[in-house]
C-alpha cells in the first residue's frame with residue numbers, strides 16, 4: 133500500500149519528522165536499518181529553541197530532569213545570566229533518552245517504526261517515490277508520495293538523490309568516550325591547551341563522564357575501528373598529566389571537524405533533514421537541535437501537501453528557510469573550531485572576541501545564534517519585532533472564562549494558531565477551521581515572561597513562528613491565512 137510519506141532513519145530527526153507529519157494527519161512510516169535502538173549518549177545537550185519545540189508538543193516534560201547548559205563560542209564563555217531573555221539550553225540528557233521519548237510519542241500517534249530495514253534505492257516520478265528496502269524478508273519495493281531522508285551524515289538518500297554536500301573535510305580528529313569510574317576535574321566547555329590541543333570532561337547521568345581529547349596536529353584516523361580506549365587515555369595523560377586508564381569505557385568514537393551543508397534540502401519529492409542535510413563538529417553541540425528544528429519546519433508543510441491544502445510554493449519554503457540555518461551552522465562551526473584550536477597565533481583574536489562578548493549586545497547576538505532564538509524567517513513585510521521570529525511558548529494569556537494558558541500549550545495540536553484580543557480577527561479565520569485554531573484572550577504579564585511587544589492579534593504557524601501580527605504587518609490577515617494555510621474556499 134502506498135503511504136503518504138516514508139521517513140528514512142529513526143534517529144531523533146526522523147522520529148520528530150514522523151511525529152510532526154502524523155500530527156498533521158499524514159500516513160507515515162519510518163524505516164530504520166538498525167534492529168534495535170542504540171545506547172549512545174552523543175547529543176547530550178540541546179538548545180533553548182529545541183527545548184521550546186519539544187515544549188510546544190508537550191514533550192519536554194517527558195525527558196525528565198535536565199540541567200541548564202553553559203554557552204560558549206569556540207571555548208570563549210558567554211554569560212547568559214546578564215541577558216534579558218532566557219537563552220539557556222538543556223544538558224545531561226543522553227541522546228538515547230531523547231530517541232526513546234520520541235519513539236514512544238510516535239508509537240502513541242500510531243506511526244510504525246520498522247526496524248532492520250535498510251533503504252538502498254530511491255526512484256522518483258512526477259507523482260511519487262519508490263524506495264528499495266532490504267529487510268528481514270529480503271529486498272522489497274515501497275512507494276509513497278514523498279520521502280524524507282533523515283539517515284545521518286553519510287545519508288544514502290542524499291547520495292541516491294544526487295544532492296551535493298559542499299563544505300570542508302575533517303582535518304582534525306577528536307577522540308571521545310563515555311567512561312565510568314573516573315573523577316577527573318570537569319571541563320564542561322572544554323579547556324584550551326598550549327599549541328592548539330583541547331580536553332573536555334563533563335558529567336552525563338549515572339556516574340558517566342564524557343571525555344573528549346584533541347591533540348594538536350592529530351588528523352582524523354584512517355581506521356576508526358582500530359582505535360581503543362587506551363589511545364584516548366594515553367593522549368589525555370600526555371596533555372593533562374592525569375590518568376584515565378583505570379576507567380571503564382562504555383562507548384567510544386572519533387569525530388572530525390568536517391562542516392558541510394547539502395546544496396538542496398529538497399529535490400522534487402525527496403527532502404533531507406538533520407545530519408543528512410548538515411554536519412558540523414559535535415563540539416558545537418548543535419546537530420541534534422538544528423535537526424529537530426528542521427523536522428518541525430518540514431512536518432506541517434508536507435502534511436499540508438498530502439492533505440491537499442498546501443498553498444503554492446509552501447514546500448519550497450523548507451529549503452528557503454532552513455538551508456541558510458544549515459549554512460550558518462557550518463560556517464560558525466568552522467569559525468569556532470579555528471578560534472579554539474589554532475595555536476598561539478590566534479591568542480590576540482581570542483582576546484578581542486572575549487572582550488566583545490563581554491558587551492551585552494554582542495553577547496545577545498551570539499547567544500541568539502547558539503540558542504537558535506535569533507532565527508528570523510522572511511514570512512511577511514512589516515515592522516513588528518515578533519514577525520518571522522518564534523512566538524515565545526511561555527507567553528501567557530487569560531481566556532474569557534478566566535482560565536490561564538500559554539502559547540506552548542495552545543500549539544500542541546500541531547495546527548496554526550490565531551490569538552486575538554477581540555473578535556474581529558477571529559471572524560476572518562472562520563474558513564480555516566481545522567488548519568488554524570482561534571483563541572480569544574488577553575495577554576497576561578507575568579514576572580519572568582519573555583519580554584517583547586504583545587500584539588493585539590497574532591498568527592502563529594504550526595512550527596511556532598509568527599506569520600502575521602496586528603498591528604505591525606503590511607498584509608491583512610486574509611492574505612496571511614491564504615499564504616500559509618491555503619485558500620479559504622477549499623477550507624474544511
Ligand SMILES: Cc1cc2nc3c(=O)[nH]c(=O)nc-3n(C[C@H](O)[C@H](O)[C@H](O)COP(=O)(O)OP(=O)(O)OC[C@H]3O[C@@H](n4cnc5c(N)ncnc54)[C@H](O)[C@@H]3O)c2cc1C
Pocket residue numbers: 140141142143144145146163164165166174175176177178179227249250251252282283284285287288289308385387405406407408414415416417418419420421422423
Ligand atoms: C560525540 C558526539 C556528541 C554530540 N553532541 C551533541 C550535542 O551535545 N548536541 C547536539 O545537538 N548534537 C550533538 N551531536 C550531534 C548529534 O548526535 C547528531 O546531530 C544527531 O544524531 C543527528 O540526528 P539524525 O536523526 O539527523 O541522524 P542520526 O542520529 O545519525 O540517525 C540516522 C539514523 O538513520 C539510520 N540509517 C542510516 N542509513 C539508513 C538507511 N539507508 N536505511 C535505513 N536507516 C538508515 C541510522 O541507523 C540512524 O539510526 C553529537 C554527536 C557526537 C558524535
